[in-house]
Amino acid sequence: MLKGFKNFLMRGDIITIAVGLVIALAFSTLIKAFTDYVINPVVARLQGGKSAGLGWQLGEEGNDATYLDLGQFISALIYFIIFMVVIYFCVVVPYKHYQARRGVTAFGEPGPVKTCLACLSEDLPAAASKCRYCATEQPPTVGAGAQRA
Missing domain, CATH: 1.10.1200.120 (Large-conductance mechanosensitive channel, MscL; domain 1)
Structure with missing residues (x-):
């Protein structure tokens, strides 16, 4: 201990x-x-x-x-x-x-965020596929790994 x-x-x-x-x-x-x-x-x-x-x-x-x-x-x-x-x-x-x-970013700008359509949480990372609060599937955002057709 x-x-x-x-x-x-x-x-x-x-x-x-x-x-x-x-x-x-x-x-x-x-x-x-x-x-x-x-x-x-x-x-x-x-x-x-x-x-x-x-x-x-x-x-x-x-x-x-x-x-x-x-x-x-x-x-x-x-x-x-x-x-x-x-x-x-x-x-x-x-x-x-x-x-x-040392190659570490300290006190950097926060990344882009999006709002959950179900619970209206406004602090989800733009690349999130599920809401951290209500676990609702999130639509992919343009520029966050999604490809446009």
């Missing part, structure tokens, strides 16, 4: 995913600090005065539970966008390049 678990852990894909997660966590911490200590003060200053941030007090003055803080939402949105850009360019692009050198 432990040997199987060891073999599972030593697969190249698992190691790649683990390294990617560690890198993502490190970038996440860095970007969180950037949004907390650089973006948040700028957004809070946009409201001006002695306001707690960019937003409105919906209830009793000074009650944080009823403060609609748009600044925190804007900060979270900026955090998400920066994080996804960093992950894409630092993890996905190098991984695609590495897989391409």
